[in-house]
Amino acid sequence: MSVKGRTTGAGGMSDPNPHGRFPTDQEVQQMDAEHDSSRAGQLRTGIPGTGLDPRRTGLWGGFLDNLPVAEAVEMVREFEAAGVGTLFLPEFRGADPFVRSALYLSATTDLRISLGVATIYARDPEAMVAASATLEDAFPGRFVLGMGVSHRALVEARGHVFGPPLKTMRDYLAAMDATAKGRKLPPRILAALGPKMTELAAEAADGVHTYFCPVEHTARSRELLGPDRWLAPALMVSVAPEGGQELQEYMRFCLGLPNYTSNLERFGYTEEDFRTASDRLVDALVAPGDPEGLSRSIDAHLEAGADLVVLQLVPPPPAHVVRDRVVGGLLSAGSPRGGDRTAAR
DSSP states (O other): OEETTEEOSSTTSOOSOTTSSOOOHHHHHHHHHHHHHHHHHHHHSOOTTSSSOTTTEEEEOGGGGGSOHHHHHHHHHHHHHTTOOEEEEOSOSSOOHHHHHHHHHHHOSSOEEEESOEEGGGSOHHHHHHHHHHHHHHSTTSEEEEEEOOOHHHHHHTTOOOOOHHHHHHHHHHHHHHHHTTOOOOOEEEEOOSHHHHHHHHHHSSEEEEOSOOHHHHHHHHHHHOTTSEEEEEEEEEOSOTTOSHHHHHHHHHHTSHHHHHHHHTTTOOHHHHHHTOHHHHHHHEEOSSHHHHHHHHHHHHHHTOSOEEEEEESOOOHHHHHHHHHTTGGGOSOTTOHHHHHHO
């Protein structure tokens, strides 16, 4: 049985038909509350042995897709040893995020993997359910299913028709719920920039992952999500030399995607900011690489309502640069309390 999109009757949840009858409405509501609580607990429970609270900082791992699998697996082991609690994997460069997740989870002990995010156009709802349920069964509590509608240009490059984002995602989630058939699913989060997609995540998912957003967007997302949904904004961290062009080039690449510029317009940024990748826009989106400046940026998102801040080095450097920064203490930035909100949770 599917209750609010989260299945019951499997993986330790209450049996929906223990006495050969259908559950009453009251029993359905109780099972739904139990399952929501269990999934929220998966997202908010600290991971023992890492030395870090995964509610505070995670690591964006897209650079791993450029490595041979054996090298990527070994680097992930190093990340866990260095204290990384949560690794976010995008779907962009041709590597399958579910296969990579299984490899990395198999090679580690406590590391949690979140997809950040898998495009729903790459697989039908049954395929998404099957892959994520298999990972939840194999690695209970260590996998988070992140999903998004991606970008029109990327979807059409795959040969698909890009549909209305909100309706497409709502219908997809409903189809996942219908096909789950008792399988226990991991927590699911949505890539959400606009308010309507964020509201859908509050209604039908367990949280939100955001990208290329200022701290004001984090605060607004928390308002829309309410107190009980997970919020994990990405935060770009500069590794560019002072006055270097590489960061500007990466910014212009992202600014060429209308999803991002439309969202930034809601917070007062203009076509001139986008055309020039203005200093005020860069300052709003990219944290400085020094420990003090990075700590301030992390704490600002946590105080705005984030549960976890996902750090991405930009412009994307070679993998060994990321490894050296992580081993050198990149994820130790931020206040020991992790911001007032995190301390309270």
